[in-house]
Amino acid sequence: MSRKILVVDDNIDSVMILRSILETNGFAVLVANSGPQALALLKSDKADVVLLDVMMPEMSGLEVLEKIKSTHATSKIPVIMVTAKLQDEDVMTGYQYGADYYITKPCTAKQLLYGIELVLGRIEAGTQTPPPAKDEVA
Numbered sequence: 338m339s340r341k342i343l344v345v346d347d348n349i350d351s352v353m354i355l356r357s358i359l360e361t362n363g364f365a366v367l368v369a370n371s372g373p374q375a376l377a378l379l380k381s382d383k384a385d386v387v388l389l390d391v392m393m394p395e396m397s398g399l400e401v402l403e404k405i406k407s408t409h410a411t412s413k414i415p416v417i418m419v420t421a422k423l424q425d426e427d428v429m430t431g432y433q434y435g436a437d438y439y440i441t442k443p444c445t446a447k448q449l450l451y452g453i454e455l456v457l458g459r460i461e462a463g464t465q466t467p468p469p470a471k472d473e474v475a
Contacts, residue, residue: 340457343367343384345375345401346419347393351442355388355419358446364453372396376404379411386453391420391431399434406435415456419444 342364344355349370356366367384369375373396375387387405391398398418405411415437420427423441431439438452 339363339365340385340453341365341367341383342453343369343375343378343387345369345372345387345393345398346390347371348390351390351419355449358449362446362450372398372401372404375401379405379414384414386456387414387416388419388449389416389436391418391422391427399430402431402434402436417452417456419449 340363342359344352344359344366345368346352346355347370352368352370356368359366367378367382369378372393375389378384379387389398389402393401398420402416402418405414405416416435417438417440418431418436419440419442420431421442422428422431428439428441437456440448440452
């Protein structure tokens with residue numbers, strides 16, 4: 338059974354690129370083009386990893402991340418931020434909200450696959466540690 342990745346991005350080109358990389362490497366891909374759509378999809382279809390953009394209309398990726406990590410049914414799903422927000426404070430904010438990994442766009446297939454394998458490897462090894470609390474990251 339292939340691993341299922343939920344791609345959450347409002348940019349169709351980004352979705353197509355990510356989907357191509359993932360499917361070429363044997364992953365099943367679910368797509369949501371908005372935060373509310375992603376949260377609804379996670380209620381009905383379990384994903385092994387979520388790839389989440391930050392800058393989206395309606396609900397930001399950080400709001401989506403916060404909801405995923407604060408809901409019992411989804412809190413253990415690793416979330417990788419895949420975003421053009423690349424300043425140090427953007428990265429730290431992503432981790433403060435509960436991101437398991439952070440990749441800046443544009444990224445290579447190698448970077449994306451490394452991040453996915455890293456978070457999945459932590460789960461399989463039983464070494465997944467919760468991200469630092471918001472007040473623990475300076």
